[in-house]
Amino acid sequence: MSDQTADKPADQQAPPSAAAPYDALLLLSFGGPEGPDDVVPFLENVTRGRGIPRERLKEVGQHYFLFGGVSPINDQNRELLGALREDFAEHGLDLPVHWGNRNWAPYLTDTLRELTAAGHRRVLTLATSAYASYSGCRQYRENLADALAALEAEGLTPPRVDKLRHYFNHPGFVRPMVDATLAALAELPEDVRAGAHLAFTTHSIPTAAADSSGPAEGHGDGGAYVAEHLDVARTVAEAVREETGADRPWRLVYQSRSGAPHIPWLEPDICEHLETLHGEGVPAVVMVPIGFVSDHMEVKYDLDTEATAKAADLGLPVARAATVGADPRFAAAVRELVLERAATERGERPGRCALGALGPSHDLCPVGCCPARAPRPAAAGADSPYA
Template sequence: MPVRNATAPARTGPEHVEEPVAYDAVVLASFGGPEGQEDVIPFLRNVTRGRGIPDERLEEVAHHYRAFGGVSPINGQNRALKAALEAELAARGIDLPVYWGNRNWGPLLTDALQEAADAGHRRLLAIATSAYSSYSSCRQYREDFARVLDETGLADRLEVDKVRQYFDHPGFVQPFVDGVERGLRELEERLPGVDLVAETRVLFSTHSIPTADAERSGPHDRDFGPGGAYAAQHRAVAEVVMRRVGRGVEWELVFQSRSGPPTQPWLEPDVNDALKRVAGEGVRGVLIVPLGFVSDHMEVKWDLDTEAQETAAELGLVAVRTPTPGVDPAYVSGLVDLVLERRDGVPTAQRPAETALGPWYDVCRPGCCENARLGFRPAISGLQP
């Protein structure tokens, strides 16, 4: 079955599209977040739509946002990223406007696609603010585009491709290398005489997801081991970062921001449990690296900068959190490189990838990143189902 709403070179579903495409515009797709106290519950209703969760339970999560005045940092960060992308494109002489739309709060993806269509654009290239493969970080965005195209009646007017998942693109990896190098130096400054190898640990943290969804992440015809492609990609990137830093410090992949019922298995260990364990092993300092995140949004500001820091302080650990890519010049430049990769049809052999898992697919494979609860729904930029 042809890939829905794809440009002609992507329509038959090649793993990598090596034909040039004259795109009209770029669409930045993100999660969205509230921008005031009155937005918090309506926003959370959008996030949990279809699950029947009452407002009383949503209020239990709302306090994370209320502690920051009801304002999630993510929209401001996306405005900055959009501006940085526009500046980088202009600096390279590339005439591609950037539109921005969210899944759960304004500006919505619906608005972005309608605005692009009203401006006369017909071939769009999407970038999602998520680097890894899983339902919520890739396929759901592809489903969002398909849903919006149908709901707006734009399915007959727009072609929409999506750049590959960029977990191991140099532009995404380099800011983490820089952050770990600076973070380890800070631990040495705050713990004079510390033996980095014996007394510190690096905890690479990412969003936990249901184990069933993790096992379904990535294409079904590849064996990625426990945790599917989602966990494998994180481990591979962490290995690259630590190899390039070269300090010999032990590290592990940990998880955060779990939201499912206690009876449902999610990826572990939780970052707070890991902190308790390493404290019992004689560790004095920990470096927390938000490897799964592109910016300092709520899961970073609350789960790592608030809860994990409180846990570390209770345990007597010195904890340093490294930055996310944000608008780091390497990250912004890397995203523009990904745009040009598709615009120019760059051959697969010439595409940069820091791990053996990449370069990842331009067109997702059949059955990729199924949601264990919802099954398969229509999606762009992938072979059905």
């Protein structure tokens, strides 16, 4: 795996002004309940405006109730927050890191209000979603716009907010997944390990949303969402081949489907894929959740519970690779991305690291990128009303 770069890379040891013009980093995530009483109110936040009855939300919440009503995502974000602060301090990057969620405390609007009160004027945002899609990028940008509008309605002058580029192919995101895949292979029984297939998993989304993901010129046939995942899967599979000497069959598959059954979503589902592989006589499978930053509920339930149970019913040995989480290499990647974006904003030409065939993503989402079904203002893009 070789890095693709342009000009010189961002400095590893940051001078005091390296983050300028930015004066804060915002970790922006989905949020999750932290107790049984939180589950239904959290799901009401997630589904607001869709008219889903409360009784239906209680049914949907059973995944959370199996884990005591607690989603792992908030603790995982706390760990990432700590890892970022530690890495920044070790490398002399004087940039405070704050955290806000879309759907649960600490809420995004409250965090931006605190940043405004503290006098921050330029905030860079790290979203815990690595790929291009409406739900993984533009919806976060819409939430930012909503929060900024709320602060303006309160008579405040909020900071300008930008967003880090998609980091799906940054070495600090990909290489931990390579190591995690190798570790999962080592967990399999020795007599089936050599023939194990790799199943790279990500969140299924409607095919219409996939086709319109990313910049408009790439729309159609899965759009940027599928292309980016395929590129990462291919890169990880090639690195595993280099490490082990075995060229393992692999496929990109999907999980966590929701919504009306008559609407086409990306397929195949991981459980269906396991059935297919078992029918073909495949001796074992490693599930690699490349679409997720941390081991949150979609990983803990849909893979560790549901898919693992399906494999047990089939008699098919499986292992699950860890997500990146708070890996120090990912924290270092975020620092590099911060320095890269800051240097770009100052008119410099920093290095832009990327693995695979697609190269580094855009800094500013262009007009028409991952469009919403109903147009809404979105911050941190070429069409932002808050530039």
